[in-house]
Amino acid sequence: MGKTKMKFLSRPEELVLLAVWRLKENAYCVPIKKQLVQSTGHDWSFGAVYDPLDRLEKKGFLESYLSDPTAKRGGKRKRIYRLTPNGILALIEIKKITDEIWDGIPLKTLKDEL
Amino acid sequence: MGKTKMKFLSRPEELVLLAVWRLKENAYCVPIKKQLVQSTGHDWSFGAVYDPLDRLEKKGFLESYLSDPTAKRGGKRKRIYRLTPNGILALIEIKKITDEIWDGIPLKTLKDEL
């Protein structure tokens, strides 16, 4: 008992994975955080960003490396993330399910219910 | 510390809410479970269905009542769920965010990355 493995990519995992994908070579915590704030309209603490990043890496959906320091104030090395093929597959799966469950329910339909 | 309120509807919450919406007057655990299995391609235990149901009701996104028993074998009364206006709003919010983060990334684009 207590088998508790999540069936799907969680919401934060999906959001973070997609942010990494969009940011390409610049995918480290700060821009990721910024993008999440912008696309969701909510604040994101560092913990809220790093936690899914770490977990996704542990699961093999992301990989990361430490970049070289840059010659500017506070320019310590960054941890750059990148999607693995499994990460892409996970996104594809969740996208399919999402499309499926929302099929035939445009936003307008929901709003009409209010 | 330990402030931990989830920013968004979780994945199971979204799936369950949508299943309830689709099933209308017949939205009780068994058909909900069946629909989830069908639309996600994964198995769902009773706990996996009731847990989000309870939570969503506690949060005011669903309401429920016990139906009358039916005159057939095992026909004990069912707990029927129904979306509240806040539940609909929550779905609208998560749909907006999802559309936003996936904007410009069709499935095909992802598949081409593999």
Added chain:
DNA sequence: AAAAATATTCTCTGGATTGCAAATAAAATC
């Protein structure tokens, strides 16, 4: 008719995992 078996559904339990904010550490320049 009473008891047992069967069916359908709801409720409870408990541990692993995840979510998240805030504190702390590290590394670079000014």
Added chain:
DNA sequence: GATTTTATTTGCAATCCAGAGAATATTTTT
């Protein structure tokens, strides 16, 4: 040393989930 940028750690609440258990209805058996 002060300041800036970024990474890492900590700690607890919330969530995820499977399976066990209870409740209630009919049907079958004795």
